Amino acid sequence: MTTLTLPSPAKLNLFLHITSRRNDGYHELQTLFQFIDLCDELRFTLTDNPDISLIPEINGVDHEDNLIVKAARLLETHKKTQQGIVISISKILPMGGGIGGGSSNAATTLLALNTLWKCDFSLEALAQLGKQLGADVPIFVFGHSAFAEGIGEKLTQTSPKTPYYLLLKPNCEVPTGQIFTDKYLTRDTPAIRISHALKLEGHNDCLEVARRLYSEVDEAFLWLTQFGDAKLTGTGACLFLAFESIDEAKRVEACAPEKWQTWVCRGCNTSPAHDVLNQWIASQHT
Numbered sequence: 635m636t637t638l639t640l641p642s643p644a645k646l647n648l649f650l651h652i653t654s655r656r657n658d659g660y661h662e663l664q665t666l667f668q669f670i671d672l673c674d675e676l677r678f679t680l681t682d683n684p685d686i687s688l689i690p691e692i693n694g695v696d697h698e699d700n701l702i703v704k705a706a707r708l709l710e711t712h713k714k715t716q717q718g719i720v721i722s723i724s725k726i727l728p729m730g731g732g733i734g735g736g737s738s739n740a741a742t743t744l745l746a747l748n749t750l751w752k753c754d755f756s757l758e759a760l761a762q763l764g765k766q767l768g769a770d771v772p773i774f775v776f777g778h779s780a781f782a783e784g785i786g787e788k789l790t791q792t793s794p795k796t797p798y799y800l801l802l803k804p805n806c807e808v809p810t811g812q813i814f815t816d817k818y819l820t821r822d823t824p825a826i827r828i829s830h831a832l833k834l835e836g837h838n839d840c841l842e843v844a845r846r847l848y849s850e851v852d853e854a855f856l857w858l859t860q861f862g863d864a865k866l867t868g869t870g871a872c873l874f875l876a877f878e879s880i881d882e883a884k885r886v887e888a889c890a891p892e893k894w895q896t897w898v899c900r901g902c903n904t905s906p907a908h909d910v911l912n913q914w915i916a917s918q919h920t
């Protein structure tokens with residue numbers, strides 16, 4: 635029985651500038667993506683029947699709407715084996731948090747099944763395929779921190795600092811579409827050159843809209859701001875603050891009101907999913 639277990643990491647948007655709105659309603663962005671070592675875990679087991687099963691299903695997400703199942707369906711027609719798959723998930727990442735859990739699960743599934751079903755797509759082709767599942771899927775397939783442009787799919791590899799982060803989840807979920815359709819969203823941040831991406835502090839254009847629509851985000855932002863330059867990731871709801879040491883991050887975490895979920899994690903410039911997959915592939919050849 636062949637089994638492959640992979641982490642499915644979260645990401646942060648270290649900044650997120652909205653530079654314009656396209657005619658199709660999508661927004662042109664400039665954002666700096668970095669992974670963190672906070673991960674779901676997905677276990678893939680090849681089976682002798684052709685079914686795609688998921689254990690357990692995620693509460694509130696129908697089987698065929700689950701991005702894991704959608705990713706598997708995308709690859710199913712390209713598989714070079716008769717085998718099906720049982721996917722077990724251990725879900726840690728909060729949904730609607732702006733840390734990309736659903737997109738990450740989709741990308742981890744694409745990476746795993748591309749190998750197990752011997753589809754042999756290049757990472758570029760896999761990212762192109764994954765784009766139809768969501769604007770954030772390509773960065774997780776790409777697997778390296780990147781400056782992103784377009785709607786988030788034009789990626790240029792980069793290596794920002796890898797501090798510790800205190801990540802905080804206010805008690806609300808923020809739907810991405812709601813932020814992007816808000817009339818108060820500013821969409822005119824001047825475009826920066828890629829050579830400036832690591833030099834500038836940057837901001838998140840979604841922050842003020844998320845704070846105005848969700849009092850929980852506002853309250854959590856004001857709390858975290860006491861300790862430094864708190865930022866929103868994606869369209870929210872999660873906020874984060876960078877620290878040089880894990881002890882400092884844990885000291886602030888210990889002061890956080892109990893009503894909010896918190897994690898201390900580390901920035902990583904290569905995706906933990908790629909790290910583990912590459913080790914697994916190497917072990918198959920020895």
Ligand SMILES: C[C@@](CO)(OP(=O)(O)O)[C@H](O)COP(=O)(O)OP(=O)(O)OC[C@H]1O[C@@H](n2ccc(N)nc2=O)[C@H](O)[C@@H]1O
Pocket residue numbers: 647659660661662663731732733734737767768769770771784785786810811814867868869870
């Ligand atoms: C903006 C980001 C930054 O990381 O926000 P988060 O979702 O992570 O918070 C992502 O790119 C989001 O990616 P994802 O969540 O996959 O978005 P999608 O499903 O493709 O789009 C959800 C909705 O957001 C809007 N949307 C999304 C991306 C974009 N560049 N412009 C948009 O206007 C569209 O209205 C779309 O219908």
Ligand SMILES: Nc1ncnc2c1ncn2[C@@H]1O[C@H](COP(=O)(O)OP(=O)(O)O)[C@@H](O)[C@H]1O
Pocket residue numbers: 692694695699700701702728729730731732733734735736737738739740808810868870871
């Ligand atoms: N495997 C999955 N994990 C999380 N969310 C999923 C998954 N499949 C589908 N979804 C849907 O995608 C939505 C966005 O989830 P997620 O990517 O975690 O949030 P965000 O884009 O804010 O980081 C969820 O509210 C859920 O309805």
